[in-house]
Amino acid sequence: MKNSHPVVLIGAGLAGLTAATYLKRHGVPIRIFEASKNIAGLARSIQDPDGFTYDFGAHFITNRLAAAVGVSAQSRHMPRYGESVFRANKVYSYPIGLMRSPRYLSSALWTKSTNLFRSRPQNAAEWFSQAYGSRLAEEIAIPLTEAWSGAKATELAPSVGEKFTSSLPRVMMLLGASRFTKRTVAVGYSTSVTESPHVWHVYPEGGIGAVCEKLADEVRECISLESPVEAIHTENQEVVGVTVNGKDYDASAVVSTAPLHVLPKLVRGTDSLHDLSRIRYRPMIFVNLRLRGRNLLPNVVTWTPESKYPFFRLSEIGMGLPWLVPDGHTLITADIGAQVGDEHWTKNDEQLGELCCDALLDLIPDIHSRYLGCRVLRTPVAYPVYLNEYESRRKEFAESTGIAGLYCIGRNGEFAHILMEDVFWRTRRKMLRLMQERNLI
């Protein structure tokens, strides 16, 4: 009888909607509760009356994901994508410009030739030094990692480097394919599906939220908005239902996309998840600067590792996704790592805009005469922070929640530094497992 109850999904972002459509297509009854007024979570865009579009988190997907979701026909190819590092007033393209620098190359070669004599890295600082050489690690990789994570690289787990494990020949092959095909071939974007010259970046018309809208079309009648799940009930280490807006619902399984540190507060009837409340996410402020002109930065993405800058990454949206800005204009997003309530978090939009413009003078000397105001977006849960202190627990949780019928999916639910394509494929695999384990197929 238990399995006749619906599977309850917490959250109607990409992960929740991917899970919902997959289960529904397999004939599994579902119910989706979304806390906010809108679907799409981190994958949504906002338009302003002046013709600028702001992506909340995600900026683009791949043609493979667009095809899988069914938004290929409405997706445009990204005309340009590239990354650079700006340090000590010099611009290095990534990765070729860095490799060409004798300073970084000699240190990397020396490290590679002596790595055999080193023990396995115990933290992210050691991982970066062994992978890139001490000079590049100390001047670029470690400061950037500390800026986005808000933690010392020596306190972070070596797995922080997993995201960068593509081999150099493979990266070079993909970059070569990008030049040859004139498509923005995805490099370092996904780990659960293979990267290839046939997978490139695209952007759906109407904004990134179109992906979630398309998925939601199949399950619209099962979605309840403004419905935060307040409790997940368990009996004998097994999920039995949820409470939403004060009302109880039975469930054959619960699939959560809520941030992992929130889960212990939701789960009732067991304290086996209590230790997850120490898990940390990095809050982030995105300052979207509206500017006159176009192609003002060295590349679509520019990394700024020096601590004199309040931001660590700049994305020129008008360069990579020109249709998101009016003609003759551009949008630069400055990513500022923060703590909720700190000196940056509490600044108002104008103060943050001024702060970023002043810091950008090194790159755009006439920025003040181009500046047309800004729009600021904030999220307290932008990046999962892999601290060594809970690394073994993180790995254990990735295998299983330890509660029968409770599954965690998505970027914040899994506590994994993954992008939309990985969220999509990993979620589908997990939902197959759910159906097998809960005898639903």
Ligand SMILES: Cc1cc2nc3c(=O)[nH]c(=O)nc-3n(C[C@H](O)[C@H](O)[C@H](O)COP(=O)(O)OP(=O)(O)OC[C@H]3O[C@@H](n4cnc5c(N)ncnc54)[C@H](O)[C@@H]3O)c2cc1C
């Ligand atoms: C700065 C940034 C840039 C990014 N850029 C890219 C990119 O360019 N390309 C790319 O592919 N990916 C990118 N990503 C990643 C991508 O945005 C995410 O992987 C994806 O959107 C995550 O979807 P999700 O469903 O896992 O989580 P979310 O989008 O966070 O959705 C979770 C949903 O659950 C709801 N919820 C939470 N708690 C409850 C509760 N108790 N009850 C009910 N509902 C609840 C929330 O309101 C939310 O709607 C980026 C992410 C960030 C932060």
